[in-house]
Amino acid sequence: MTPLQQHNLEEALKIKVIDRVALILDIFARHAHTHEGKLQVELAQHRYLLPRLAGQWSHLERLGGGIGTRGPGESQLETDRRLIRKKISNLEKQIGQVEKHRMLYRQKRKRSGIPIVALVGYTNTGKSTLLNTLSRSEVTVEDKLFATLDPTTRRLVLPDKSIILLSDTVGFIRKLPPMVITAFHATLEELAEASILLHVVDLSLANAAEQCQVVEEILKDLCVNDKPRITALNKIDLLLERDEDKEKVLGYLSANIPACGNTVMISAQKGWGLKNLLKSINQVIKETVTLFPETLPETTP
Secondary structure: OOOOHHHHHHHHHHHOOOOOHHHHEEEEEEEHHOOHHHHHHHHHHHHHHHHHHOOOOHHHHOOOOOOOOOOOHHHHHHHHHHHHHHHHHHHHHHHHHHHHHHHHHHHHHHHHOOOEEEEEEOOOOHHHHHHHHHHHHOOOOOOOOOOOOOOEEHHHHHHHHOOEEEEOOOOOOOOOOHHHHHHHHHHHHHHOOOOEEEEEOOOOOOOOOHHHHHHHHHHOOOOOOOOOOEEEEEEEHOOOOOOOOHHHHHHHHHOOOOOOEEEEOOOOOOOHHHHHHHHHHHHHHHOOOOOOOOOOOOOOO
């Protein structure tokens, strides 16, 4: 929807009209909790608003004094544009400072040699639930879109006692607005630093394959689609009509879903299949990454 179309609809319907991008940004604003997350959302909102100021003060333009003069409406419009541009500039500077700190943190992690496994996937596929279950954390988990915006990283012990960093990132969605990708550039850089991408798929959805394609397209746009990959087919407990024991469900799925490389069936909520997932991570890391020889006394699921 163009700004002019939005304005015309509001004039005709006499109600506030928002488009898909504005709705996504509104959801982001409600779920941003950290200082960085709030800055990123605010920047995206102002970048969205700037080209949509035209026409907001058109009802005042006819009050101008004559040919070649600037009416009160036009003056107000230009004032608002300058204020928003100034705000955008200030937000970019603040985010730049945050990015410098994040870059130093990334450099420190890189020097440690500990592999990073980044959780990726469509929004609301269970990435945060998986992070909580594997690392015994308490990251916010809600059954809604974009419940997690701020990146969260936790240490995790693999079956061979080696250490990895498991990082949760913002969920993807079809036609993710460019300004959102730009605003969350620092957050999405976690994917560029990752040794392995762990793609979490909600297998219980009828459009799971379609969501997978959306994720693949975004990973390609971010130039990280060539990284080692593991696919976790999540929420397998929801596939059956009645509650079944773990072994029966896993047996059913193994017999009915074709196996492919580095794909593991899990239920992050119930903890099913997580041992196989950790073994798969372990194997891929051994094949692609030089591990940092550090261990922790924790146990794995």
